[in-house]
Amino acid sequence: MDSGVLSALDDLAGLGLDSMGVVRLIVDLEDLYGVQVPDEILDEKTFATVASLWAALSPLMTRP
Numbered sequence: 001m002d003s004g005v006l007s008a009l010d011d012l013a014g015l016g017l018d019s020m021g022v023v024r025l026i027v028d029l030e031d032l033y034g035v036q037v038p039d040e041i042l043d044e045k046t047f048a049t050v051a052s053l054w055a056a057l058s059p060l061m062t063r064p
Contacts (some may be wrong), residue, residue: 008051022047035060 007017017025026037037060056064 010050
C-alpha cells in the first residue's frame with residue numbers, strides 16, 4: 001500500500017512527473033508562492049528527484 005509519503009531520493013519521473021506535469025507544477029508553485037522560477041534552473045537535473053527539486057526551489061519560497 002502506498003503511504004503517499006515522499007522521500008528525498010524518490011525519482012520524480014518514476015512517480016509519473018512528465019513534461020506537462022513539470023509545467024503544471026511550476027505554474028502552481030509560482031501562483032502559490034508568488035515567485036518566478038528562473039529559466040536557468042529548468043533542466044533535467046532540477047526535476048530528477050524530490051531532493052534536487054527542493055534544493056533548486058526552496059531558496060525561492062516564502063510562506064503564503
